Amino acid sequence: MPDLRLSDLLTERLRLRALRPGDAPDLLALYADPEVMRHWIHPPWSLLAQAQAAIDEAQRDLTSGRALHLAIEARLDGRLAGSCALYDIAPEQRRATLGYLLAAPYWGKGMAREALQAMLGHGLGTLGLERIEAEVTPHNVASQSLLARLGFRRERRLPARWHVGGATRDVDLWAFTLACHE
Numbered sequence: 761m762p763d764l765r766l767s768d769l770l771t772e773r774l775r776l777r778a779l780r781p782g783d784a785p786d787l788l789a790l791y792a793d794p795e796v797m798r799h800w801i802h803p804p805w806s807l808l809a810q811a812q813a814a815i816d817e818a819q820r821d822l823t824s825g826r827a828l829h830l831a832i833e834a835r836l837d838g839r840l841a842g843s844c845a846l847y848d849i850a851p852e853q854r855r856a857t858l859g860y861l862l863a864a865p866y867w868g869k870g871m872a873r874e875a876l877q878a879m880l881g882h883g884l885g886t887l888g889l890e891r892i893e894a895e896v897t898p899h900n901v902a903s904q905s906l907l908a909r910l911g912f913r914r915e916r917r918l919p920a921r922w923h924v925g926g927a928t929r930d931v932d933l934w935a936f937t938l939a940c941h942e
């Protein structure tokens with residue numbers, strides 16, 4: 761099991777830190793926005809209990825080494841700008857999956873790239889990962905542009921991969937592979 765406890769990851773404008781119970785109202789606001797959740801793997805949340813359960817799970821996953829789920833905080837005012845995660849961590853395979861979202865007011869400012877560069881650096885450096893995957897719906901242009909900018913490559917279409925609110929969705933598998941960048 762990898763030791764996922766970390767000091768905060770700092771970038772020019774952002775602080776990536778462990779989620780804490782007091783984040784629940786802001787996390788709910790983020791995951792309740794239909795625009796943010798348009799291409800997500802589950803429907804928007806509507807209850808504070810959903811945010812609280814996610815934070816509890818993030819804390820358990822941190823202890824078990826299964827996932828590293830971080831708050832993305834704006835350093836300017838300390839507000840929750842988004843969240844990102846390395847989940848399905850398979851240390852023996854040196855592989856994990858990346859997830860991320862930002863609140864709409866933060867879009868288009870290079871902030872996701874800034875946050876994920878730090879997260880990737882941590883995953884590839886401290887955690888010793890060699891392959892980081894991401895699953896993205898084909899219509900999520902912003903997310904695909906972001907991944908391409910970070911050096912991910914689209915590998916293949918996974919048909920009927922997600923079931924979201926009664927609909928079936930195809931998903932594209934993207935991956936950053938260390939071997940391709942050495």
Ligand SMILES: CC(C)(COP(=O)(O)OP(=O)(O)OC[C@H]1O[C@@H](n2cnc3c(N)ncnc32)[C@H](O)[C@@H]1OP(=O)(O)O)[C@@H](O)C(=O)NCCC(=O)NCCS
Nearest residue numbers: 796860861862867868869870871872873896902903905906
């Ligand atoms: C995907 C998301 C995190 C991107 O965040 P962002 O902060 O706007 O992205 P950035 O500003 O860092 O942009 C990164 C790159 O993607 C490009 N990009 C961002 N949004 C874009 C859009 N709507 N259309 C085309 N390109 C876009 C940027 O131009 C930039 O490329 P560049 O550096 O070459 O200029 C954000 O749109 C979001 O939270 N969406 C909702 C949640 C979601 O779908 N998460 C991903 C699930 S797989």
